[in-house]
Amino acid sequence: MSASHVLVVDDEADIRALIDEILSEEGYDVTVAGDANEARAAKGDGSFDLVLLDIWMPGTDGISLLREWSEPGDLDCPVVMMSGHGTVDTAVEATRLGAFDFVEKPLSLAKLLHTVERAIDASKKPVGTARSMLPSLLAPIGRSKLMKDLREKVQQFANNDSPVLFSGEPGTGRSAFARYIHSMSARADAPLVTLLAASLTDSNAEEQLLGSEEGGNVHSGYFERAKNGTLIIDELTDLCSQAQKLIMSVLEQGEFVRSGGHQPIKLQARVLATVNADYEKVIENGDLRRELVSCVNALSVKVPPLRNYAEDVPDLLSYYVDRLVDAESLPFRRFSVAAQNRLRNYPWPDNVRELKSLVRRLLMSNDDEEISLDEVEGEITASSVADEPLVKQDLLSLPLREAREQFERAYLQQQLVLCDGKVGKLAQRVGMERTHLYRKLRSLGVDFRSGGSGGD
Numbered sequence: 001m002s003a004s005h006v007l008v009v010d011d012e013a014d015i016r017a018l019i020d021e022i023l024s025e026e027g028y029d030v031t032v033a034g035d036a037n038e039a040r041a042a043k044g045d046g047s048f049d050l051v052l053l054d055i056w057m058p059g060t061d062g063i064s065l066l067r068e069w070s071e072p073g074d075l076d077c078p079v080v081m082m083s084g085h086g087t088v089d090t091a092v093e094a095t096r097l098g099a100f101d102f103v104e105k106p107l108s109l110a111k112l113l114h115t116v117e118r119a120i121d122a123s124k125k126p127v128g129t130a131r132s133m134l135p136s137l138l139a140p141i142g143r144s145k146l147m148k149d150l151r152e153k154v155q156q157f158a159n160n161d162s163p164v165l166f167s168g169e170p171g172t173g174r175s176a177f178a179r180y181i182h183s184m185s186a187r188a189d190a191p192l193v194t195l196l197a198a199s200l201t202d203s204n205a206e207e208q209l210l211g212s213e214e215g216g217n218v219h220s221g222y223f224e225r226a227k228n229g230t231l232i233i234d235e236l237t238d239l240c241s242q243a244q245k246l247i248m249s250v251l252e253q254g255e256f257v258r259s260g261g262h263q264p265i266k267l268q269a270r271v272l273a274t275v276n277a278d279y280e281k282v283i284e285n286g287d288l289r290r291e292l293v294s295c296v297n298a299l300s301v302k303v304p305p306l307r308n309y310a311e312d313v314p315d316l317l318s319y320y321v322d323r324l325v326d327a328e329s330l331p332f333r334r335f336s337v338a339a340q341n342r343l344r345n346y347p348w349p350d351n352v353r354e355l356k357s358l359v360r361r362l363l364m365s366n367d368d369e370e371i372s373l374d375e376v377e378g379e380i381t382a383s384s385v386a387d388e389p390l391v392k393q394d395l396l397s398l399p400l401r402e403a404r405e406q407f408e409r410a411y412l413q414q415q416l417v418l419c420d421g422k423v424g425k426l427a428q429r430v431g432m433e434r435t436h437l438y439r440k441l442r443s444l445g446v447d448f449r450s451g452g453s454g455g456d
Contacts, residue, residue, distance in 0.1 A: 003029040004049040004120050009039040009065070010082065011057045015105070019052060022109060023116065036060035043069070048077050049120050052103075055083040055090060056322070063093055070097045078119040082107075084318070090326065140176050141319045142312035146304060150177075154301060158184040163251065163271045163296040167279065168303030171353030174274040175234055177303055182230040187270060190229030195222045197238035205243040209250070212259040223256055226269035233273040236292065237282045244289050247271075251295040271296060306348040306355065314340045316352065320359040330363040338373040346380055409444045416448060423448050 006028050008019045016032040023030045031048070033039040036059055039051075055062040062081060069075045078100040083090075091102065100119045103112055139151060157164055158181050166174040175194070182192045200208055211221030222231055233239075233247070250256045251271065255264045273296040282288040306313070317335050325332045335343070348354055358379055362371050365379075412430070419425040423441070426448075427434040441448050 003027055005029045005031070005047070006116065007031050007033065007039065007042055007048045007051045009033045009036070009051065009057075009062070010054040011035055012054075015054075015082075015107070018107070019112070022112065026113060028116070036065045039065060049123060050077055050116060051079045052116075053079050053081055053099075055081055055094075063090060063097070066094060066097045066099060078123045080115055080119055139180055140173055141316050142309055143315060144309040144312045146309045147312060150301070150303070151180075154181055155184060157181060157299050157301070159186055160299065161270050162298035163273065164299045164301060165293065165297040166272065166274045166301045166303055167277055168274075169277050169305050169351055171351035172303045172305055173352050174303045175232060177301060178230075178232045178272040178274065181272060182232075182270075185230070185270070187229050191226050192230050192232070193222055193226040193269075194232045194234055197233055197235045197243070200240055200243040202240050202242040205240060205246055206259050209243065209246050210256045210258050211261075213261045218258070221256075221258070223250060223267060223269055224258075224265065228268050229270070231269045231271050233271065233296070236273055236275040236296070237279055237288055239288070239292075244292050248289065248292045248295055277302075306351045310344045313344045313346075313355070316355055317343065317359060320356050321363065324356075324360055324363055328360075330360070331367060333363055333366070333369055333371050335371045335376075336373060339371050339376045342373055342376050343380075405444060408440070409446060412441060412444065412446055416446065421448065 006023055008016055008023075008030060010016050010019070010032075011034055013034070016034065020030045020032055031042050031046070033042050035057055039053075042048075043051075053062045053066060060068075062083075066075075066079055066081075069079075075098050079098065081094050081099050081102045082105060083102070084105040094102070100122065101115050103115050140147065142148070154177055164178070164181065166177055168174050179192065182188060195209075207219065207221065209221045209223060211224050212219045236244075239247070246256075250267055254267050256267065257264055275293070276282070279288060279293065283290050283293065306316075314335070317340060321333065321335075324330050343355075343358075350357075361379055362375060366375065412426070415430055416423075416426055419429055423437060424434060427437045430437070432440070438448075
């Protein structure tokens, strides 16, 4: 049997050479092209069993070339798209045009070979959809061990129909992980419905959640609209009391009745929910039912703050530059190494949401191709709120003396709590002479009288 013939289209010579070497060693016949013109010429001269096509190329990009081949019906073999950073819009368009799958750069040898083999095998079978491409491009960005482990955990939960609770700080991408689960699940072709918890009130919750019927007119609620698919409840702490009761009842009973109706309707949606990292305080305040949290917490995912995987910041910056340039037609700019390094050491109090907003402002603020350190410094303003956790304070924006004072104040405040407000115990714990410690606490404005006795 003759070897399968693969066309590799990529403007980076190193990538072309790498793929050529890998596939040739595996027994494939490989032709390479450095741009759309070379790819057109190669395709006109011969037939291929597979095309590996880079999305981002100068001149004619990969999506445009795919459209050029597919719309007249000239797409006679599977196409696998390649890109360091894809977007959901790009994935949807490529899928519509007939792309089979997507591989990320930097290339994984095992993933590349598996995808090539699968694509060529699939070409010998009846043509199906290429939905497999969407999960890859919906996957939250990051090459750190923390994010890899988190993606693996979420992937394990994908085809389990149990509810999942995503907890984390605002802006961390909890809803993105929920959408990622849906995209990889067996429900991916069914509806994905998102409920903003704050939109419900005690007066409208029943109709909005359960639906209503009157005189033959039926209004479907959130649970029914997500039939066979997934319902994401965004931020449990924003739910009103009535909504909490109704959701808990539906999850416990597995069915519901429309307002004004009589016939029970079976719950056929998987429920995913997001909640703030400090939801225990909301429960203690009586504003969130612990029983409701238990109902949606069959499986749990803690989404970390961006400062915990700061090594992924350069990848995130690059991803959002590509995405915003593609989606909003903003001018392309790249971050200087110094700017990237500064942002790796920024605490990101509002997490990934803040990063995306920063990238948008910087793309719009200047026509220079490079984003400088000075520009970044001008955009990230010092937000040293006294009662903000130290990890969220941008100490690098402060002069050395102020940064040291901020650290000492936060450090001693937390240590004082651990010592039950007793300065004598604090002195022993931090290794300071008590008189000097009293002076230090006063100079930093730390209230050591309200927390407990100042003695041993």
